[in-house]
Amino acid sequence: MLAFLYPGLGHVYLREWLRALVWFFLNVTSFTLLMPADAVPETFGWSELVAAAENVTPEAALALAAITVFSMIDAYWMAKRQNTETEVEEGTTCPNCGRDVDSDLEFCHWCTERLNPESDEAEETADDSGANA
Structure with missing residues (x-):
């Protein structure tokens, strides 16, 4: 669930530091490259957030959603692998x-x-x- 909040947080919880950095970097880089300048609000209010959401291109929204979903899947697989390695002998x-x-x-x-x-x-x-x- 942490990876849903921000890609890489699930890996931080699992103490997979390198993977967490990769997911953070991928998300920040994608956001920087794909978001148009008018989609980033200068102040945080309800009307500014709605206006910013209307300016986001579908491709950018899809790319950021895909990064989030793949980060969640990767964190789940990593947790599952760690759990099977530490099962009781x-x-x-x-x-x-x-x-x-x-x-x-x-x-x-x-x-x-x-x-x-x-x-x-x-x-x-x-x-x-x-x-x-």
Whole structure:
């Protein structure tokens, strides 16, 4: 949603600094090159903004809208890629309550469920067979 407000803000949120600068630069450059001088209001009031909007060419409006949409799509893809890279690895969630736990614990500190009961049983069986020999 930040990329909708201004192209590049979504990338700033994701800490993708180079991409954010590229989107900022692209938007500012496109605005500078495509906007006619009479489309930029000198004062900010409702009537001045309406007059400025009427002076914007359709090509300029389409180009700036396209930059905004592509910035939003790129920020979404970057966020999705970062989220898949930081997903919880297998074995660091409790099988009982589903919360994150430390991998070095033998039990869940949230619900006190034993973690990896299969490996505990295998160790006990190995200890029993070693004691019988």
